[in-house]
Amino acid sequence: MDTKLKNYIVKENGDIILNMGPQHPSTHGVLRLEVVLKGETVKQVVPHIGYIHRGIEKMCEYDTYKQIIHLTDRMDYLSAHMNNEAVCLLVENALGIEVPERVKYIRVVLDELTRIASHQLWWSAYGMDLGALTAFFYGMRDRERILDIFEESFGSRLLHSFNTPGGLMHDVHPNFQKHTMEFVKYFRKKLPEYHQLLTDNVIFRNRTQGIGVMSKETAIAYGVTGPSGRGSGYSCDVRKIAPYGVYDQLEFEEIIYDEGDSFARYMVRMKEIEQSLNIIEQAVDKITDGPYTAKVKPIIKLPEGEYYQRVETARGELGVYVVSDGKKFPYRMHFRSPNFNNLFVLNTIAKGHLIADLVAISGSLDLVIPDIDR
Amino acid sequence: MKSNEELIKYFTELLPDAQIQEGKQFVEITVALDKWHETAKTLAQCDLKFDFLVNITAVDYLPKFMIVCHLTSTTTRDFIVLKTFIEDRDNPTIDSLYDIWPTAEFQEREIFDMFGIKFNNHPDLRRLFLEDDYGYPLRKDFKDEINMIELKN
Amino acid sequence: MHDRIYDFSQLTHHIDQALRSVMSPTWTVITELVIIGLIFLGFYALLGLFLVYAERKVCALMQNRIGPNRVGKWGTLQTVADLIKLLTKELVYIKRSDKFLYNLAPFIVIVASFLAIAAVPFAKGLQAVDLDIGIFYIIAVTSLGVIGILLGGWASNSKYSLIGAMRSGAQVVSYELSVGLSLLSIVIFTGSTRLSTIIASQADGWWIFKGHIPAVIAFLIYLVAATAEINRGPFDLPEAESELTAGFHTEYSGIKFAMFFLAEYMNMFLVAAIATTLFLGGWMPFHIGHWDAFNRIMDYIPSIIWFFGKVFFIIYVIMWFKWTFPRLRIDQLLKLEWKYLLPLNLINTIIIAFIVMMGWYF
Numbered sequence: 001m002d003t004k005l006k007n008y009i010v011k012e013n014g015d016i017i018l019n020m021g022p023q024h025p026s027t028h029g030v031l032r033l034e035v036v037l038k039g040e041t042v043k044q045v046v047p048h049i050g051y052i053h054r055g056i057e058k059m060c061e062y063d064t065y066k067q068i069i070h071l072t073d074r075m076d077y078l079s080a081h082m083n084n085e086a087v088c089l090l091v092e093n094a095l096g097i098e099v100p101e102r103v104k105y106i107r108v109v110l111d112e113l114t115r116i117a118s119h120q121l122w123w124s125a126y127g128m129d130l131g132a133l134t135a136f137f138y139g140m141r142d143r144e145r146i147l148d149i150f151e152e153s154f155g156s157r158l159l160h161s162f163n164t165p166g167g168l169m170h171d172v173h174p175n176f177q178k179h180t181m182e183f184v185k186y187f188r189k190k191l192p193e194y195h196q197l198l199t200d201n202v203i204f205r206n207r208t209q210g211i212g213v214m215s216k217e218t219a220i221a222y223g224v225t226g227p228s229g230r231g232s233g234y235s236c237d238v239r240k241i242a243p244y245g246v247y248d249q250l251e252f253e254e255i256i257y258d259e260g261d262s263f264a265r266y267m268v269r270m271k272e273i274e275q276s277l278n279i280i281e282q283a284v285d286k287i288t289d290g291p292y293t294a295k296v297k298p299i300i301k302l303p304e305g306e307y308y309q310r311v312e313t314a315r316g317e318l319g320v321y322v323v324s325d326g327k328k329f330p331y332r333m334h335f336r337s338p339n340f341n342n343l344f345v346l347n348t349i350a351k352g353h354l355i356a357d358l359v360a361i362s363g364s365l366d367l368v369i370p371d372i373d374r
Numbered sequence: 375m376k377s378n379e380e381l382i383k384y385f386t387e388l389l390p391d392a393q394i395q396e397g398k399q400f401v402e403i404t405v406a407l408d409k410w411h412e413t414a415k416t417l418a419q420c421d422l423k424f425d426f427l428v429n430i431t432a433v434d435y436l437p438k439f440m441i442v443c444h445l446t447s448t449t450t451r452d453f454i455v456l457k458t459f460i461e462d463r464d465n466p467t468i469d470s471l472y473d474i475w476p477t478a479e480f481q482e483r484e485i486f487d488m489f490g491i492k493f494n495n496h497p498d499l500r501r502l503f504l505e506d507d508y509g510y511p512l513r514k515d516f517k518d519e520i521n522m523i524e525l526k527n
Numbered sequence: 528m529h530d531r532i533y534d535f536s537q538l539t540h541h542i543d544q545a546l547r548s549v550m551s552p553t554w555t556v557i558t559e560l561v562i563i564g565l566i567f568l569g570f571y572a573l574l575g576l577f578l579v580y581a582e583r584k585v586c587a588l589m590q591n592r593i594g595p596n597r598v599g600k601w602g603t604l605q606t607v608a609d610l611i612k613l614l615t616k617e618l619v620y621i622k623r624s625d626k627f628l629y630n631l632a633p634f635i636v637i638v639a640s641f642l643a644i645a646a647v648p649f650a651k652g653l654q655a656v657d658l659d660i661g662i663f664y665i666i667a668v669t670s671l672g673v674i675g676i677l678l679g680g681w682a683s684n685s686k687y688s689l690i691g692a693m694r695s696g697a698q699v700v701s702y703e704l705s706v707g708l709s710l711l712s713i714v715i716f717t718g719s720t721r722l723s724t725i726i727a728s729q730a731d732g733w734w735i736f737k738g739h740i741p742a743v744i745a746f747l748i749y750l751v752a753a754t755a756e757i758n759r760g761p762f763d764l765p766e767a768e769s770e771l772t773a774g775f776h777t778e779y780s781g782i783k784f785a786m787f788f789l790a791e792y793m794n795m796f797l798v799a800a801i802a803t804t805l806f807l808g809g810w811m812p813f814h815i816g817h818w819d820a821f822n823r824i825m826d827y828i829p830s831i832i833w834f835f836g837k838v839f840f841i842i843y844v845i846m847w848f849k850w851t852f853p854r855l856r857i858d859q860l861l862k863l864e865w866k867y868l869l870p871l872n873l874i875n876t877i878i879i880a881f882i883v884m885m886g887w888y889f
Contacts (some may be wrong), residue, residue: 008498008500035456049502050502050503050504053503053504055511057488057512058511058512077432093399094398188456220425220426220448221425221475221476221477222476222477223426223427223428223475223477234448235448235449240454242451304441305397305398306397306398306402306455307398307399308399308400308429308444308455310428315382317428319429319444321429321442323430323433323446331433332417332433332434332512334429334431336428336429336431336444340480340481340484341477344477344479344480373503
């Protein structure tokens with residue numbers, strides 16, 4: 001490569017530049033990290049992204065709002081439901097559509113199930129990043145149960161695009177409540193296994209405690225949200241600070257750890273799973289009979305203006321920004337994706353650690369690359 | 375957390391030059407291009423302390439560009455929108471907010487990548503997603519002869 | 528009587544006699560060498576295949592899976608299929624790599640592991656060479672493997688390989704100390720480095736039972752240090768998958784990769800064999816004090832089964848480690864050795880010397 005193009009790298013004599021990715025086991029997708037190393041110590045991390053850029057924002061300008069929902073699935077595919085919900089809430093708020101109570105509670109349950117599934121996958125992959133390969137199968141075993149619930153109701157397991165402005169595509173399966181409660185009961189029993197396998201392991205603790213410390217100020221300055229931000233001790237849960245849906249009627253705690261290291265981020269996620277189970281238990285009982293969708297026109301046209309909707313996904317704050325010119329397609333659509341902001345803090349917090357720590361840190365930020373690239 | 379009326383009152387005093395109105399959801403502050411950086415700094419240091427840049431992006435209103443920031447305060451939870459317009463289409467330039475909110479560095483790189491808007495004092499202004507010789511796809515006059523599917527409204 | 532039926536020295540003696548009756552002494556020695564070489568080659572290949580299969584099944588057991596179950600009965604032919612796949616795979620050559628060293632490296636690794644088998648006592652009378660300096664020989668030869676790893680990592684002209692190789696160098700050199708010291712403790716007990724003498728000294732009880740707590744400590748330290756020395760999880764830093772993709776063998780493909788792979792399993796076998804020989808009585812049956820009837824029954828189990836039973840038990844424990852623990856970091860790894868294992872080992876050695884001096888062991 002031309003040396004002039006690489007002026008963003010600060011390299012001294014004896015340093016080596018290591019390319020991690022785009023095909024690398026621990027970057028979880030097509031992320032490329034250009035790492036400047038002195039021996040094994042990381043001096044600089046430069047993330048290169050765009051390997052899976054699909055131009056979703058441009059595509060949105062040629063799609064109706066109902067079609068856009070299917071595109072949002074493909075951003076953060078592990079919190080597909082929250083992404084859908086963000087667009088739906090935006091449209092509903094803009095048009096003043098009153099969503100039936102039943103739909104609100106079903107959405108909350110699905111939100112939390114998706115969050116648990118996402119955290120389970122993260123937990124599995126994080127174990128793998130640190131070399132504990134067995135963890136992967138424990139996480140996947142339990143995640144399977146959630147995906148089965150999804151499959152039963154929506155026919156698809158990961159990208160279900162089940163939300164639609166005004167409600168749901170169709171009603172959930174009659175067994176939805178029963179199976180969800182069965183899962184909650186089952187998973188409460190299985191959760192201690194997770195802690196036995198990783199949390200209480202001495203090697204695991206030594207690998208994560210005090211590694212990649214992100215101060216509260218850094219987290220705010222770099223716009224880090226979600227569990228990664230809460231691990232740094234600042235409250236950024238959109239469910240609490242700007243409640244949407246029925247989150248203001250449910251009781252749950254916002255988990256905040258002050259340490260800011262990888263272990264704190266890990267613990268936030270593990271505790272969040274417990275909170276999510278609590279939320280599901282409360283919400284499942286409140287799913288009343290009723291219509292599964294409000295009456296919405298087949299072609300949605302938002303009134304002229306700008307709209308912004310914040311939603312808490314499994315990885316942080318997702319923002320949907322829409323400029324409408326009154327037509328059926330949005331004039332401009334922008335997604336403030338949580339992973340995008342979480343990724344770029346990596347250079348700041350990984351500096352001075354070893355390569356092995358870089359893997360532990362980037363794993364603890366829980367990055368999903370399609371969400372960064374969009 | 376203040377209501378929109380209170381915020382408007384507060385900002386009218388704080389920013390005499392800015393144009394402040396209530397938008398669909400939030401209070402929107404529109405400033406002139408040359409006051410952009412100064413206003414941002416004032417907002418970051420005012421009593422409400424807008425220390426969290428949630429989102430910064432651009433919109434192409436042919437022929438001018440709009441840069442829009444969504445700001446929030448992690449202490450008071452107020453949420454506002456900051457806007458400015460760039461008239462110069464051939465060589466759009468604006469001051470970078472990198473020194474106020476470090477997260478702007480990468481979001482501004484995305485804007486540069488998608489709209490070709492240059493940021494003054496930006497530490498590392500490179501294309502983020504696309505190749506160096508690619509056009510600026512989110513501009514409304516962008517034409518990709520090969521891949522683009524044109525839809526009529 | 529039972530001493531005789533399972534004694535392989537009778538068998539080898541008869542073969543020797545038969546050969547001597549038909550050819551000159553020189554040719555007899557040459558023929559015997561060839562026969563032993565061929566037997567070991569066959570044994571090596573079979574054991575490699577079996578250990579890979581065992582690893583997969585143990586791994587599956589740890590992970591709530593079934594493991595290989597398609598090729599052959601219970602997937603037993605899976606490793607054979609893998610071997611054929613590896614043999615037919617393209618060998619990738621890397622531009623600007625040091626061709627000679629790049630090709631040499633896997634051979635050094637595999638030869639190092641192969642050499643050590645010669646001194647392993649498999650059963651009563653079944654040992655190729657019973658060297659005076661048996662333990663010393665095995666330690667020396669197995670640690671040659673790291674040269675191959677260093678060469679392979681350096682010659683492939685890849686940063687991942689280089690980092691992996693350097694880690695391996697640091698790791699093996701450090702843990703060699705602990706391995707040596709913990710083996711030394713048994714040498715102090717027996718007063719000999721000859722493997723047959725060491726085994727003979729355990730006829731009335733294995734050293735792990737006879738040597739009080741210091742022997743148990745030495746055994747545990749040996750297990751940890753040896754696992755680290757053969758680069759297996761949780762000490763598999765040279766090939767740390769999530770950091771260095773595959774470490775020192777990132778750039779190897781086909782059969783050359785298979786050689787590294789096989790050498791890893793053979794080293795595991797050797798580690799287990801040495802642990803068995805020194806701490807668990809080698810091929811000696813399990814005896815308890817004066818329970819003559821019990822000891823008699825134990826004697827009827829052939830010595831070769833005793834040996835492999837113990838070896839596979841230790842291999843199982845090493846695999847268990849690997850599939851349970853997360854990986855250490857390089858500085859933690861070196862800290863563990865230099866700050867904890869080595870001082871503990873030194874003190875332990877002094878205690879053992881004291882015990883031996885005072886004669887406080889059975």
